[in-house]
Amino acid sequence: MMNTQLTFPLMIQHTEKFFPKKQIISRTQKRTQTLTYDEYVRRTRSLASVLDRLGVEKGDRVGTIAWNHHRHLEAYFAIPSIGAILHTINLRLSREHLIHIINHAEDKVLLIDVDLLPLIEGIKDEIKTVEAFIVMTDDEELPYSGLAPLYSYEELLANGDESFSFREDLSEDDPAGLCYTSATTGKPKGVLYSHRGLYLHSIALALADTAGLSEQDVTMPVVPMFHANAWGIPFAATWLGSTQVLPGPAPTPQILAELIEEHKVTITAGVPTIWLGLLKELESGKYNLNSLRAVLCGGSAAPKGMIRTFEETHGIPFIHAYGMTETSPIVTAANLKSYQGDLPYEEKLELRSTQGRVVPGLEIKVINDQGEAKADGKDMGELLVRGPWIADSYYKDERSKDVFVDGWLHTGDVVTIDEEGYVKIVDRTKDLIKSGGEWISSVDLENALMAHPSVFEAAVVSVPHPKWQERPVACVVLKDADKGRVTKDDLLEFLEPQFAKWWLPDEVIFMEEIPKTSVGKFLKMALREQVRKELAL
């Protein structure tokens, strides 16, 4: 067989040749605009030429700090197609983490949404490697900024080369993307994606047994493009020629409902928090969303009641899926097998609210002290994954060896697997808190709290939350001398400069003692029970 390398230029050139008339609907700061793929690819080639002129070379990292819109999508293909690495930066990171990852990635160029400029201006003296800042905006004039050299994206593109050639010498094993993910302790860890991995992941999304993406679809990823590449949907949709709707900066449930209705979106994707918001919006009864064939939901577990409401009240099919930044991300999707179609709805819902079955192409294993867990839906173990779109290490990071062992990714998720292969998450080995689809590290908060002069010890656990799924609550034992003298507000004020606002605990419960295991580790399960009781949750 021919030695064809599975790379980004192959994907976008397919689109260029066969889907020039198809459209991208992009909501930006000022408007909602429509581009054809013909325009899109010409702009993408132009961006590639611009980056080339700015000195971006093969293997260089180019960072993006941006919402979901067409310019970000241009970067998605232009950067890997010249052999550089698309580093999508989570705009919700703390100042400290932003500085860390930009320096750790050694980004050479940053593409920044105009409304997000302050994030970077605030850290400009700390980031060492960036040689050019490019502002993505609908306005003709750039705002005043201390960043230098500062360029206008549109001005650069206007002077770019719309017929610039993508690289033809790329290997499928060359890196194409980089995304950092929060760690239980310490700084975020980088995941490097290869051309081959993202290519194969795109096909996986297109399998009928997964999400069945195709040219017939109108896709709208609500999951941010800075978060595991919006689950890879923009890559697959562009390649296959789907119509794409990109919902832009901080879309509200109303904006999402309007976009779905107006553009007849067939498949949308995001975390449960998004869908809770949309359900509330739908109560108004003023939308017709019957174009939707699937709401793809992952990031954290979707409550069964939510799936039921989508399907029974609104007639909108729901696909529950599971993955992580390290897995590109799709690992499992909760589709039924053909012979399960006749089960009663409640049984189907039960299966469909699990994390689902592993996608063809990947292997999984559930491991506990006794070896491989029984596939009986009860025996618990840690979920291990391997396959061609699974990371094999963290980017230049010593912590790799704890997670990637003997060729398997240890997900840190405790699951059961039933005899039909449906995986269900029961708990997390580590105690991360997942709020609105984003990770909060309990350990980081605990360490910060324990650095307070009046705190004897502190543990942070998650409590269920109707909107954000989980929120952190701090359990604090004060030093004897300070008991009764330090308040919740004192501690939150102490944490505030160190964390993003949404990381701060919703509650602080003062205790006499934190329950511990025999070896002195916090007994988090017992503590969670206690806290939930105390807060009447």
Place this chain on the structure above:
Amino acid sequence: MMNTQLTFPLMIQHTEKFFPKKQIISRTQKRTQTLTYDEYVRRTRSLASVLDRLGVEKGDRVGTIAWNHHRHLEAYFAIPSIGAILHTINLRLSREHLIHIINHAEDKVLLIDVDLLPLIEGIKDEIKTVEAFIVMTDDEELPYSGLAPLYSYEELLANGDESFSFREDLSEDDPAGLCYTSATTGKPKGVLYSHRGLYLHSIALALADTAGLSEQDVTMPVVPMFHANAWGIPFAATWLGSTQVLPGPAPTPQILAELIEEHKVTITAGVPTIWLGLLKELESGKYNLNSLRAVLCGGSAAPKGMIRTFEETHGIPFIHAYGMTETSPIVTAANLKSYQGDLPYEEKLELRSTQGRVVPGLEIKVINDQGEAKADGKDMGELLVRGPWIADSYYKDERSKDVFVDGWLHTGDVVTIDEEGYVKIVDRTKDLIKSGGEWISSVDLENALMAHPSVFEAAVVSVPHPKWQERPVACVVLKDADKGRVTKDDLLEFLEPQFAKWWLPDEVIFMEEIPKTSVGKFLKMALREQVRKELAL
């Protein structure tokens, strides 16, 4: 990303783990039997152990001479999963070609259907490398045979190891399959398939924009498993856990219709000749085939009238596709784009009766003397293809250099491509008729003739002409009811409004049957001979 090799063991182990209850319905010499995938994989592992014991090593060729049934499907996965090469042998080859390809492939073991034993017995003294003959039969006793050593497939399996391990050290670039294809002149040429190629081809078949194969499907390849791996359908169907119906030895239209109805087949695949036969059978009105979501048709061009009859008369959707042994085989499929859905039926039919659009993952180019042909649906040129499931040479064959040039496969098919990317075969480079220096497309004339209500099938060939060099002659098989009632003049009158006058055939010869290749394609060379004799040219 992990360095996961895309190999056969990964595919079948997915099935083993996640689809043990799904079924394979297999028609063999004596009965139609049902196996679960659980049984199937255990038998496949057993076969692997048997081959291993017989001394089959990595890289060895194991030949199969067999119809479409479960034992052949076991060979399909057992042979590549121990690193050997599955050599599917076309049972319709001439004695001379059979001898040639078995010797050229240096097959070490042959798996033979009991009813096909005579084919091999007749050449046993000429084949040099075969060390074991294994007979696939439902009977307990083997027939008398001069082949030695001769084994019973079922007896070997009964003593095999159902938990035998497949190889874990395979590279995706290792060869997995071998299939010979007829050459215009000389001996058949071998095409070697890699694990990677067949893995990626399987996913290509599963894309919604191609054939959309999935676990939900009940597949029935009528195209033989000795012909380009039944278009790769058994690989994809097994991997994805589709229910499979394998129609066994020499299935008649009646058998096909009954299997589709009884087992609720959703997708079937074969050459136009098969579907002409099925259409005739359906005239009885006694079948309900509404489970079919697609009849996949390739191998040679399907007449537009046939597509129309399937869809309008029987409500059975038709997918016209194109490929060849050298391309695994899928290259194009004639699905509509989303925005073409509202076109009038005739326009849609026009597009859907082309060879279609290139499948994601492949690249095509149409080349003529002026360079790349214009994408205007008129400019003709030879179709070139490249991609990860396209052969890069013939197996140990000097003729490779004529077909594989500068990284492209030269298909030998003359096509047009329109602005939407739809490829239409105008002719084989060697089947074009050159009349007075102008090209006449035999395929266009054939399609037009077959649209006549009284015509069952028609082929057009060139005959030498003193003035015009070549002229077209039509060979026509009339439907039984119209035999003797339709004349040459009737047919020419029917063609007249559709073609330039000089395109019209000089002669129409009515025949009982048109000679075909083993895979149902018109045998143009033989036909040309016959016609020239008949016309005393």
